[in-house]
Amino acid sequence: xxxxxxxxxxxxxxxxxxxxxxxxxxxxxxxxxxxxxxxxxxxxxxxxxxxxxxxxxxxxxxxxxxxxxxxxxxxxxxxxxxxxxxxxxxxxxxxxxxxxxxxxxxxxxxxxxxxxxxxxxxxxxxxxxxxxxxxxxxxxxxxxxxxxxxxxxxx
Numbered sequence: 078x079x080x081x082x083x084x085x086x087x088x089x090x091x092x093x094x095x096x097x098x099x100x101x102x103x104x105x106x107x108x109x110x111x112x113x114x115x116x117x118x119x120x121x122x123x124x125x126x127x128x129x130x131x132x133x134x135x136x137x138x139x140x141x142x143x144x145x146x147x148x149x150x151x152x153x154x155x156x157x158x159x160x161x162x163x164x165x166x167x168x169x170x171x172x173x174x175x176x177x178x179x180x181x182x183x184x185x186x187x188x189x190x191x192x193x194x195x196x197x198x199x200x201x202x203x204x205x206x207x208x209x210x211x212x213x214x215x216x217x218x219x220x221x222x223x224x225x226x227x228x229x230x231x232x
Contacts (some may be wrong), residue, residue, distance in 0.1 A: 102148055108132070112212065117195045120145065120167055125198045125226035130154065134225055136163065136191075136198060148177055149189070157181050170194065192220040194230040 090232035103205065125136045141147035149163040157180050165174015172191040189212040190201035201218035204209065212218060 118170055118195055120172065120193055121228065124229050124231040126229040127226050128144040132224060134200075134224055134226055137231055141167070145172060145174065149178070154189075159185075161186075165189075167193070170199065186210060190215070190218050190220075191226075200224070200226070200228040 081155075084101075096162040100139045104187065120138065120141060122138050122141060125138070127134045131141050133152040135148075135150045137148040138145060143166070145163070145165050145167055147163045148156070150161070152158040159178040159180040161176055161178025163176050165172055170193045172193060174189060175186055176189045177186040179185075187209075190212065191198040192201060199220045200222040201220040202222070203215075204213045206213045
């Protein structure tokens with residue numbers, strides 16, 4: 078009888094250890110498979126504006142499909158104003174496109190880039206190629222503009 082009791086206790090101890098091992102493995106698997114999804118910012122149709130210190134920049138997004146279309150206007154202190162059409166594409170949080178504009182009666186175009194963060198578009202600046210109308214290296218664009226465009230009402 079003593080031998081059967083000892084055998085039974087031994088079986089229970091071994092079984093309980095295996096259950097704890099499975100629980101630990103299950104917890105580790107859950108922890109390893111857990112990924113945190115951070116929502117990426119969303120570009121919205123409407124206006125993004127900066128208006129301070131005598132400078133005004135307005136990007137009015139009118140279409141968001143395979144491409145992003147809109148109106149882009151710059152009125153910078155002590156510089157010629159420009160107004161034109163933006164057409165580009167949003168990939169991840171980067172908005173790259175072409176800005177075809179009129180300034181002092183002359184049509185021009187240049188490449189522009191914006192970083193979408195929260196409800197803001199931050200314009201990027203970088204070295205231009207020999208034409209002066211496109212970025213030389215898109216990987217080295219600096220998105221540290223002191224004039225962030227914030228989602229706003231269109232006027």
